Amino acid sequence: MKKVALIIAIIAGKFxxxxSKMVGTGGTSIPGKxxxxxxxxILKELAANISEEIFVVTGTNGKTTTTNMLAGILKEKGYTFVHNRAGANMITGITTAFIKETDWLGKRKTAYALLETDEANVPLLLKQLHPRVVLITNFFSDQLDRYGELDTTINLIKDAVRDTNIELVxxxxxxxVTHFKNDTGLHCWYYGFDDTNYDRVLSEEGREGRFCVFCAHELYYQRFHYxxxxxxxxxxxxxxxxxxNFTAHSLMLTPKIEMKVNDIEIISPYQGFYNAYNVLAAVSLAKLVGIEDAIIQKAIANYEPDAGRMEQFEINNRKVTLILVKNPTGLNQALAAINTEPARKTIFFALNDNVADGRDISWIWDADIEQITVLHLNVEAIVCSGQRSGDIALRFKYADAPVDRIYIEDELQSGIKKALSVAADATYVLSTYTALFICRDILIKLQQESIASADLIDQIQKSTES
Amino acid sequence: MADFIIAHLYPELMNLYGDRGNIICLQKRLEWRGYNSYIEAISPGCQIEFNQYDMIFMGAGSDREQKLVVNELVHNCSDLKLEIEQGLPALFVGGAYQLLGKYYESSDGVQMPGLNLLDFYTQREQNRLIGNIVLAASLHGQPFTVAGFENHAGRTYLEDKEIKALGRVISGFGNNGEDEQEGIWYKNLIATYLHGPLLPKNPILADYFIEVMMNRKGITFASRLDDHIENFAHEQIKKKVLG
Structure with missing residues (x-):
């Protein structure tokens, strides 16, 4: 009977x-649900089909990018694996990934599983399956309303890994993150950066973890990476x-990421220090799997940014960059990247407050929006959009953006068009999670239209010439 | 020299949600009216002279930080009470609100004493009260609405019927999810569970504090500001919550 129930569940999930593939929505979590x-x-039983190892990647920022890069490396090596793509990182999304990879009988063996896992879902997941490794990227304030305070999230994960034989990375x-060793006694591998040219001696951002987790004294910092x-x-x-165990050094942001991890030379088309951390995390995991340096180098070099991770478009000869933002640290990093752009630019910001975005939008006040000095940096327009367009418009206003350059367009498409219509050479499209893929679709369509109209002009010119 | 000095109490400890939005808002709205202000961050271990300030503000923090702050403030408590009685404008949010009362009781029944400035107490429950919230309040006899976001495990009960709530809950939970009251408004002290950017979206409250600060210095409050973005953001939440 049990067997039949499993098969019915798999069939229902696959169906x-x-x-949802035909309808075009909901394909990542509904089948698992x-x-x-x-x-x-079902998750417990399908996880038993993993013949080698299961890797769980969690933490606040960088889960998706780290896991995707590792997937790129395993693919280059030719291994089979289960992987929940596109940030579907709750139990339901992870179950969907297993269903997609298995056969109708739920028997097909797969070598590895790479599971990007939402922090609050780690305890649930570890009740279902036993990974060799849990990697923790970092902890920042993020979507507090979903999980209560950051301390609670950290303790939840700590409790979930205690008394297991999991290795922590x-x-x-x-x-x-580092205190997990003392509090769990598990075997830990560590990755991190040597001094870089991009470090600061003073912190300029509001930050977490100012106080020692053991004795509550204020920590002394010799250098800040970010x-x-x-x-x-x-x-x-x-x-x-x-x-x-894995040290990144000789970092150059050109803006490509060039660095060495131990003695392996790494070049990645990604940008930004925070992505250098993601590359480092992926390389560290790949080394633990035992993959050869040459394969790691090749996979990382060929790995292009994912949706909304500084994804580039070209629309009517304008450079358009799509950036997912979801917490103060990520937004600070995005703004720092915008600051390095010398050209005249417009900014579009879609702020939604659905559960997946975090219903509480107060985090935008913890971000250092003030670093965008609008006039000095040639910001021609700031278009505020999404369900909470008013809140993000206010945030820019109180960061001294001139009111006559702030526009409110709740609707995403008309907002993006507005940002593209104000004269400038570059547009940055910032979006929280639930607006991201809609914004991306709009940009893809506008890019196609712009190519088509360029072709048409070309044809007209040719025909008038002849 | 600064025209106004605002004390930001223990920003390193009590900074759970975008609380500095309230400070930025006060500072900017003073600046747009031609006044400069200085924000003095008060750190643990500092002796505080409450009569030096035109306003005080404290944001939200977790239970652990609240305990540290109570231990810090307990020595200065009588001064703080005196200044509040004399009309010092003050905004206390979330955890900072809770610690003004008699005690805070954790879900396992352990009582953590508060500053006992006002007659109320707080009990922590397992499930948190989370979501957008809209209140009906009034100032100088004029009704207005307050819009914000709440997220608290504590249920606060006002014991002294003389203490006025900040407002009546139109949508959301408020002090305890039972009596339709939210926050307290005593003299010029407002304490509330509405965390993060409360003042930017509620310019009536922001200007209330500024008006009191100015009046206490003998300056006449004038000049309305262009609040169309503020009002838009306020109405956007109301529309979302009330339909």
């Missing part, structure tokens, strides 16, 4: 995945960065 309803043990530069990531020590109890 739902087909349907249905299958779990029909057969709650930890960011050695984040004091909110936010609370850096070289720290506690003058009271001696808490400091652990010894690293």
């Amino acid at each position: 739902a995945a087909c349907l 249905i299958a779990l309803k029909l057969y709650p043990q 930890l960011n050695a530069d984040d004091p909110l 936010a609370q990531l850096g070289k720290f020590c506690c003058p009271e109890c001696g808490n400091k960065n652990p010894e690293r």
